[in-house]
Amino acid sequence: MDRRHAQFPFTTDAREAVEGADADIVDLATGGDAAVERAVERVEASLTAGTVGDPHRSARTELLSYPVARVLVSLVDRPALVRRYADAEARTAHERFEHELTGDAGYRSTGGERLTLPQLLAEFDLGGDVRDADESFALDDELRVHVGAYLSLSAGLDEDRWRLATRRLADGLVPVAGRELLVLLREAVRERVADGLPFEEVPEPIATALEPQVERLHDQLGDQRPPGSVEATVPELFPPCMSGLAERALAGEALSPDASYALIAFLTSAGMSPDQVAAALPVDAAAYQAERLGNEAGGGYAPPTCATMQSYGDGEAAVGNCVPPDERDARCETVPDPLSYYVAALGEAEDVDALEEPGSLGERLGSP
Numbered sequence: 504m505d506r507r508h509a510q511f512p513f514t515t516d517a518r519e520a521v522e523g524a525d526a527d528i529v530d531l532a533t534g535g536d537a538a539v540e541r542a543v544e545r546v547e548a549s550l551t552a553g554t555v556g557d558p559h560r561s562a563r564t565e566l567l568s569y570p571v572a573r574v575l576v577s578l579v580d581r582p583a584l585v586r587r588y589a590d591a592e593a594r595t596a597h598e599r600f601e602h603e604l605t606g607d608a609g610y611r612s613t614g615g616e617r618l619t620l621p622q623l624l625a626e627f628d629l630g631g632d633v634r635d636a637d638e639s640f641a642l643d644d645e646l647r648v649h650v651g652a653y654l655s656l657s658a659g660l661d662e663d664r665w666r667l668a669t670r671r672l673a674d675g676l677v678p679v680a681g682r683e684l685l686v687l688l689r690e691a692v693r694e695r696v697a698d699g700l701p702f703e704e705v706p707e708p709i710a711t712a713l714e715p716q717v718e719r720l721h722d723q724l725g726d727q728r729p730p731g732s733v734e735a736t737v738p739e740l741f742p743p744c745m746s747g748l749a750e751r752a753l754a755g756e757a758l759s760p761d762a763s764y765a766l767i768a769f770l771t772s773a774g775m776s777p778d779q780v781a782a783a784l785p786v787d788a789a790a791y792q793a794e795r796l797g798n799e800a801g802g803g804y805a806p807p808t809c810a811t812m813q814s815y816g817d818g819e820a821a822v823g824n825c826v827p828p829d830e831r832d833a834r835c836e837t838v839p840d841p842l843s844y845y846v847a848a849l850g851e852a853e854d855v856d857a858l859e860e861p862g863s864l865g866e867r868l869g870s871p
Contacts, residue, residue: 507618509562510599512569513592513695514626526567528574532712537564542571543716546584547723549591551760571713577701578710578717581724585700593693600685604640627691633684634676646684647676656687722811723761735849736774738868742844743832744812744825745769750868752784761807761815762824765841769806772842783864808840 508517532539541559545568548556555572559565576588603618619638624630632652635645648656650672657665670677679687710717741749748766752758758766770780807815813823825831838844 509565538567541568589697
């Protein structure tokens with residue numbers, strides 16, 4: 504088991520290394536193994552940052568966290584989580600591919616020989632589909648991909664530049680730049696990670712051993728989906744916690760990843776489109792998170808529960824991403840999460856249409 508297996512845990516060699524480690528997930532969970540905590544971090548980071556978080560210093564812990572994370576995603580059993588988790592693994596792999604293949608001097612090597620493009624293509628059975636690929640690689644290289652492989656790998660890419668009509672197809676081959684090939688390989692990773700998730704069945708001993716971790720993920724996601732379709736966006740009716748986070752973001756403050764996730768999940772559930780959220784908030788990864796949270800085929804998630812809001816963040820334990828108790832109102836004490844607060848506020852409003860007046864989010868909240 505080496506660092507490369509940990510860096511690219513979806514590969515055949517890494518899977519064989521896991522099997523050779525003879526690690527039982529029940530023993531890992533009940534024994535407090537660091538791989539289990541790292542697995543939770545992988546899943547949480549996929550929600551809050553669109554990556555799998557910082558790698559563990561132990562190659563063993565990092566590698567074993569991957570299969571445990573897949574089990575956790577299966578046990579949480581929310582369709583949209585599979586997409587977000589697979590997307591995060593793929594985005595992380597894409598970054599590592601680029602560093603490895605270009606020999607980025609600022610990248611801490613995995614040790615030993617660097618990954619080569621032929622090795623990477625062989626991993627996904629693409630060696631015969633990509634022409635002009637050799638061990639020298641540059642982002643500006645021009646390579647050619649067999650049209651069948653190109654169409655398969657680019658199927659989930661929406662930008663016009665990936666449409667076959669925009670390419671100079673010749674002899675059944677599609678020209679791509681080196682950096683574009685890495686994007687196609689990112690899509691190959693996404694497909695592999697998502698394949699088989701969620702598992703049809705997780706053995707009961709494993710499910711029982713991982714109950715605390717699954718509950719923790721449920722708490723962060725929110726225990727319920729958005730209660731109905733919320734089409735009206737009335738910032739004046741936002742709960743104090745979300746008004747506070749929005750005002751901080753609009754003032755240029757850098758929100759923590761969990762605070763950013765909570766705010767964007769709330770806004771995309773409260774009537775704002777992903778484009779509107781991305782345009783309104785100077786929040787790290789706002790465009791990415793808004794698109795993922797607002798356009799899930801399996802339905803979006805409600806923001807984290809009030810209890811989770813109070814336990815996460817950079818503030819005091821009793822406040823977290825919420826607001827101090829003296830800034831909460833009576834409704835805060837009667838709802839389980841911020842979206843339920845907002846739905847209740849909309850229900851009590853006499854004329855919601857009249858409240859949907861023009862103005863930016865900052866103007867409506869009274870922010871600078």
